[in-house]
Every structure is written in structure tokens, then in C-alpha cells.
Amino acid sequence: MVGPTQHRDRGDMTDMAPFFEAAVRTAAPLLLAAVGESVAERAGVINIGLEGCILAGAYAAFAFGVASPVAGYSAAIVAGLAVGALLVAFAVVRRHDQVIVGTALTMLCLGVTGALFRSRPDHGSVLVAMEPAVRVPVLTDIPMLGALFSQPITTYFALALLPAVWWWLHRTHAGVALRAVGDSHEAARAAGVRIALVQSGAVLFGAALGGLAGGALVLAQAGSFAEGMSAGRGFLAIAIVALGRWRVGGVAAASIVFGAAMALQYVVQSLGWGLRYELVLMIPYMATLAALGLFGRGTAPAMLGRRLAE
Amino acid sequence: MHRPIMRAVGVATSIVAILGTLFVLSPNGDLGAVLSAFWRGSFGTWSALVSGTLVRAVPLAILGAGLSVAFRAGVFNIGGEGQLLLGAIAASIVGLEFAWLGNMGSVAALAASAIAGAAWAGVAAVLRRRFGVLEVISTILLNFVAANLVSYLVRGPLQEPSGVYPQSDLISASARLARLGSSRLHLGVFIAVAVCGATWWFLSRTAAGFRIRAVGASPSAAAVTGGVDVPAVTAGALMASGALAGLAGGIEVSGVTYALYENLSPGYGFSAIAVAILARNNPLGVLGTAILFAALETGALGMQRDAGVPSVVATAIEAVVILAAISFGAGMQWSARRSTAIVAT
């Protein structure tokens, strides 16, 4: 890695390499969570508990990741699914208000993960072996974009997920049905589509990815757990879905942008901007708010948040 | 299935889940010790009750009253945390910089805190009204901004003179709320009761309050039949709840902490959601549920102190209470259309 101080005066592009690498790595969990949430929302369910899914996944990955990354990631997905199952039970099956249930689930995960973490005999001092970056031979050496090819597995998985999800939503009947469910309950019902089933599947998918995102936070970024480490990523993901207009491409683009904003905190010293650290921490949230203000007026799926009638 | 049976099952399951969690978390599996530590921390002693639970109930009640207004209007304000912090910041600044106000100091501090809270909510209100941004998202993001703002202030401009601790200096004596007797309980408790009463009266007896309820129940009917300016009413409700949240923050600074520091709020903004929902958005009921949840949290602190069970489990218990409460019919309707659409006729 080229020392930043050597090239600062010339504004060399290689200055940005560590930032770029951090941006992509930070964006990956956001991307995972946002893609999953976009599928859930296209089916008409908003998951305010996504923050909880991420946190639950993070703790599960921390607790089980000591054994192996595979165990950690599997546990993370299961944890996310568990939270998603609760959302399905209360908001889809029992048809309670999605936002209230989601808020309660996030609080639940905050409390449970915090309590479990604090009561660990080792007082959480264990560090988890972090996932190594998988480097693609020639491509890694490209000056700026090379960072894209030296990423943990989860990043590649997230990127591969994008075309897969798009294809599934637009080139399978199941995907068309899911989009219809989020668009008009009447149309779906009249076509014989089982709305509750579709919504349950969509929610679980999104929750599982949320858990996985949490796992990536621990196993591919931080290497340890801290209470509340999700730091609002779940809500950022929901905002990203809105900014990306519920479309896969838009969600990907927005995730990169906000991943970059979040990565600023790790490279703020080397960038030499002279901003206080706490103010830099504010940037992702304020940028999201500003973006929502400027670009937020999109059309949500018509049935988003609506309870099933009858 | 029969509803009474399902309800009984639900309550039983919740209780078992809670007790089970406590058991799992307790260091030596002594559930009895955990529960008695909980009791001692919340209601068990006079000091715990007055200096602990009631003191904690004050911000919860005021926040809860504000949330009952917002929820009734169909606005899901989960930014109470951030609005409270802004109120705390405002009160601290008045308390630190405006000592010359003398006896009016505390009044000024509280007024400033309410205004700051309303303004913070106002950001979300503007985003909703002019750009259709879901307030569920914007208020939460503003929470994070507010928390970081506090961190910045107490390590920078407002930091105490020695520059060692991330906290502000103590506010001037005239900006503090008087204590009642020798306990930690302060004048704010009367303010809380007054706020809850006034809010109840506002919602049930005034035209503006009825407008809020109508908009929350059916924005289209309110607009078409009532000729109500729905966007204005929802913005007003959001800012009103922000003002009360800010007031709660100001009271915390003026009455309890006398200074600004990080983690000033142990999650009051979220607990207040449980407070409001369990009270079915009735400001009078909020007085009761606020005490209940305050007891839950002080009891949890007692559990942590004496029995080694982490206090953050209280947040989980509150979540279970919310889920149980909505299973029994509390709550409110919400839909993306209502939150984002400027109601078109």
C-alpha cells in the first residue's frame, strides 16, 4: 500500500485505494441487507426489524465464528431467520401493524444480544478469526478498481446476488407473483396466488440476508462484537431501498454510495480533511437524509405496509 | 381458536419466556435471587421507588404523552431519542451560558429544550411534507446524528474545563429544577403529570385534538369530508411530540444530571414507544405505564447490580410487552401510502 503522505501533494489516485477498498468492504453488508429488504418490500412488507436481524446475525457469527467462518455465517443466517419468523408470525399471519412489530423486534434483539454478550464469562474479549480477502490474481492490480477484486467471500456473494435476484423477480412466475402481491392484493388473490405464503417467503429471505449482513460485519469487517454495532445499518438499508426505487440496480448503486460514506470514518486521518471524528460519523446518516430529500420521492409498492384484508 | 384461550396462552408464553431468559442469564441459576434483586431495585425500598423509579418515570411519561399524540395522528415517530438529546443539548447550553437569567434559568432551559426537540422533529416533518420521506426512516437516522452531535459537543465546544472527561460542566444552580425533600425526585414530576393531563384534554376536548385523531384514523375522510389540512396536521403532531421529547431531555438535564454527557438517555425514546402502546395511546394511561416501565428498568439495574443479570435485558422485556400488547389490540394502522403521500383528493 502506498503511503498516503508521500503522494498527498500530487493528489495521486492511489491515495484513494485504501478508501476504495474500505468503501466496498463496508458497502457489502449494506448491500446484502438492502437487497433482501427490497425483495420483502416488493412483496409489500416493510421490515423495521432488519436492524435486529443484522444485530442478531452479528452476535451469532461472533458466538459461533470461533469454530469456523462457515459455522459463523450459518449461525448468522439462522439468527436472521429466527427474527424474520417472528415478523411473519405477528405481521403476516396475525396481521398486526408491520412497523410496530418491526420496532419491537429490533428492541428485542438489542436487549437479547446485549444481555448475552455482557453475561459471557470471557466478557466478550474473544476475537474472531476474520475472513481473509479472496484476491483475484490479475484484476487486483488495477489501480483503483483493483480493490473490488480483493474482497471477502461475502462481498462477491453480495455482488452475485444482484443479477440473481433480478432474474428471479422478472424471469420466473414466482417473482412476477411476488411483485403482484406488493402491487395489488386483489389481483394476486384473483389469480390464485397465496399472498401470505409469498409474503412469508419474502420476509424470511430478507431476514436471512440481514442476518448474513450481520455475520459479514463481524467476520469480514470488525472481527469482534460490540453492543449495538449495527449502528443503524438496518435503517440505512431501508432508506437505500427507497432511494434505489425498489429496483436491484438502484439499490446496488445507493449501497455503494452509503458504504463509501460509512467508510469515511476509517480513513478520515489519511484523508487529511481535518474533520472531527464524531462529525465524520454523522456523515452517512446526514447524507442519507439529504439524498432522501433530494431523490426520495419514488413510488413505493402500492401494498407496502398494508395489512391483508379479510 | 377461542380468543380468551389464545390470550391466556400468549400471556403465559410471554411470562415463561421472560423468566426463562432471566434464568439463563443469571450467573448461578438462582432465579429467586434475580427476582428479589429486581424487586429491590424497583419498588422494594422507599429510596428505590422515589429516587429511582419515579425519577425515571418522568421522562418516560412526557415522551409517552408526546408519542400518544403522534401515534394518534398516524405518525410513527421513533426519533424520540434524538429529539430528547437535542432538548438536553439546548437545556445544557442555556444552563451553562445563561447564568445571568437567574431564577428564570430553569424556565428558559425547559422552553429551549422543547423548541429544540420540536425543531429536530421538524426536520423529519419537512422531509415528509415536501419530499414524501417516510418519517419512520428519517427520525431514526436523526437519532444517530443527534447521538454523534452530543459526542462531538462534549468532547469539543461544551467539554468541561479540565478537558479530561467527555461531558459538560455542571449547569448553573439557577437552571436546575428543585428537588423534593432529600430524594432525587424533582419538580419535573409535577410537570410530567401536568403534561399528561393537558395532552389528554387536548386530544379529547379540543378541535385541534380531534383533527389529529381524525387524520390518524382516516386521512382521506378528514381531508374530503372534514376539509382538514392533513399534511399540516401530521407535521404539527410530529413536531408536538418532538417538543415533548425535547422537554423530557431538558428536564433530565435540569433535574437529574445537571450536565450533558454521552449516553444520557438509556434508550428512553424506545421505551416510550412501549409506554405509549401499552397505554393504547391514552395520555392518562401513559402515567401508569410510564411508572411500570420505569420500574422495569430500575429493577433491571438492580438485577445487574445485585444478581449479575445484564440490565439491557429490560429492553428485550419491553419488546415482549409491546408484542403482547398489540396482540391484545393496541396499536395503530400505518401504510406507506399514508406516510409518503400528500393526500390527494
Next chain:
Amino acid sequence: MTTERPTAAALELRGIHRRFGDVLALDGVDFRVASGSVHALLGENGAGKSTLMRVAFGLLRADSGTVSVAGRQLTSPSVRSASRAGLGMVHQHLSLSPGLDAAENISLGGRGVYRPGPAAERLRSLAQQSGLDVPVDAKAGDLSIVQQQRLEILKALARDATVLILDEPTAVLAPPESAELMAWIRSFAGSGGSVVLVTHKLREALAVADSITVLRRGQVTYTGPANESTEARLTRAIFPDGEPLPVALVIAPPSDVVVSARSISVRGDRGGVPVHSASFDVRRHEIVGVAAVEGSGHRALLAALASLRRISIGELQLPARIAFVPADRQRDALIGEFSIVENVALFGLGAAVGRMNWGAIAERARKLIERFSIAAASETVAAGTLSGGNQQRLVVARALERPVDLVVADNPTRGLDVQASAFVHDQLRRAAAGGAAVVLHSSDLDEVLALATRVLVVFHGEVRECAVDRNIIGRAMLGAA
């Protein structure tokens, strides 16, 4: 199980019972459609026609009774099994997914991989075969009502439907469009398909059907071939106590102008059609009918008249006291979970200040209940517990509580039975007699013609006065001169 007889009915329902809470919606209904025929299911609103067809199509489960298609009984009622058996349904409130395009809507409910190219091809050939023209690429939400209806029919045909159920298809069509649809139905039956036409319009049934069945309060009161049915006979079967005669009311001739529009333009709803350069007057004692199809801009016009929307160009003079009866009473007029008292207080809430005098409002509510014969246990019950007819009584009562200068009514009798409809019409005419100007829009042209003394036709945002003649209005609604 049963051997298929060549003369098996295309669709047969036997002994259908269905209860909703206290109400017995269907009481032992038998219904038989011969194959290759058009069978009209007649009855007033609330008679149970839609409910019966929803049972047939598998959207609702009957408490008892059987459904058979082409002689084979459907054992587990569901939309899938009904579709597979050859039933197709075009719903009254169209059930297309607005965000999906036409081909996706047609394919909804399928399995496996979805290929847009072949799907569009299939749609095109189907459209050509059946003679129903539809643009393939547009999103369903952007299509006109007629196109959407055609798409719904194509959706059924795409599943090889041999029995088509059309639920009040002409409710949203202009007369010429209705005629086109009727012609198509006849040709479909001619080529071997069967059609159930659910309608409340007598003349329509007589014009196009081979057989007619009349439902009244969940029971069959008549069934027989169309060429043996007379209007009088059918009317007796439809209305329990005979059709109520309109109360003879003397309405004074039109006097002063209360509404004056000069070249006004009004913007439409989100994505709705605007009105431009409209000029007209409305006078006291007049009942002005507004005739228009969906998407012509009449919504914007009514909103402007009801003072709910500002005009963007021109001059519009409106009187001080306006009463509006919106089309969707559950969404726009009443708050179901609020009590009658609170709903009464809702009217004019935007301008109210200070304290609410609930005692006085409750007294007003009690008076209204009495004066307008609203069937409610007390003024404290929730408005949502009232029947549709009583809800509308409440809406009208509240609007006409005090004297008004202008009444704007949008589909005020939608979903109401004949009793409740007569009440609403009576109230509107009383309002006109009492000095108000009444502007009435209804998708049912007959209703407009029955009440109105003048007719304005709205088409593509243009407002034109029209002679009170069915044919002329019908053509004007579609833009013909």
C-alpha cells in the same frame, strides 16, 4: 365420478348456502348455465349475485352446496381448481396488477420460468383470435378502462376458460362500449363458450341473454328463457315490495346562478386527467347530471366544485355552503371506527376552533338519526357497524343537516339497494326543491337521466352541455360529435 353427458351444464351450482355473521347472503341457491349460452344473473344491489359467483370461482367457500363445471363437481373450491376446470371471472372492480405489464398480468399464477417474449406473443395471438385488442407493452395501470376489461377477459381466455363470468361489466362503460361488449359476448357464446352476465340492468339482460335468473335477498325468485320473460315479470321478481315510486315533488324552475365557471382548468389527481377550458353555470333548483367514463377528468371537475381543489386557470365562483357526497363513502366520507357523533363532528372539522362541545354534537346526531331514519342502536355506535344503506343515510344526513347552496354527489347510490337508493334520490330532489343547486355524477347513465334536468358530458377533460338524450350522451361520452 359422473359420466359426462353431452347435455351437461357448463356451470351448475346446487343448494348454495352462505352466511356472513348474522346475514344469510345465499339461501339454497340453484343455478344452471347451459353450454353455449349467455345466462344473465339479475338482481338489485345486495341480492347476492356477486357472492354467488365468488363461490363459483372459488374465491369464497360456501357453507354447503356443490359447484360443477361441465358435469364434473369441484371438490375443493379454490381459484386454481376453478380456473383449471375452465371457469374465468372478470371482476366488478378489476383485479389487475397496475404495476405489471399486460403479458405479466396474463401470466400471473403460472409456474416455472417466465419468458416475456413468448408471453407477449401468446397474448398477441390470443387478442387477435378473440377480437379483443390490447396493447401488450403498457403497464396495466396505464390502460383505459375498456382495455383493462379486455385484458381481464383475455386473462381468463388464456387459461382456456370455457365459462366466463362477467360481474357488472357495463357499470364503467359508456353505452356504445357496452354495446360492443354485448356483441362480443354473443359471438363468444356462438362459438361454443358460455357466459354468465351478472347485472342489475333489466334491459341489458333482456337484450343479450338466452336465459335469465333473478336473485332477491339470496334466493332465486325467477328463472327462465329470455324470450319468455317480460320486463314486468322480471321487475316483480327483483323488487320485494315493488319498485318504490319517486315522491312527487314540485321543483321550481332554475333561478339564480350559484356556480359560475369561466374557462377553468383543474389539474387531475396523481396521474389523473385534468379539466381544461370548461365554462358552465349551475342555478338553484337545478339538478345537473355529469356523464363521463372513467378517466375523462370528471373527478377533477367534481373536486373543484366541491371546493376540494383549486382551479389553476380561469374563474370559478362557488357558493358559501357546499355539501359533498363522495363516491367512496368508507374511505372518504366516514371513519368506521369513530362513533356516529364523531362522524357528525367530522363535517367541517377543518375550520373548527377551540373546544369541542360533545354534548351539543351528540344532540345534533340524535336529531339527524331521527330525521333521516337511520337505523342505529344509538348515536354512540361505531359508524362502521351500520349497513351500507344506513351509512349513506348518515352521509347524506350530515351533508344536508343545514341548508346548503350546492350539493355535489358522486355515485351516491353505489352499492345500495333500491330502498336506500330511492332515499338518496329523494333527498337530492328535496334539496333542489329547497333552493340548492345539485350536481350529480353517476356511472349509471340511467340514474343520471332519471334525475337530471340538464346534462354535462366530460370527455378528455372537456366539458360540454348535452341534450338529455341517452344516445346523444352515450356518444358524447366517447368523444363522438
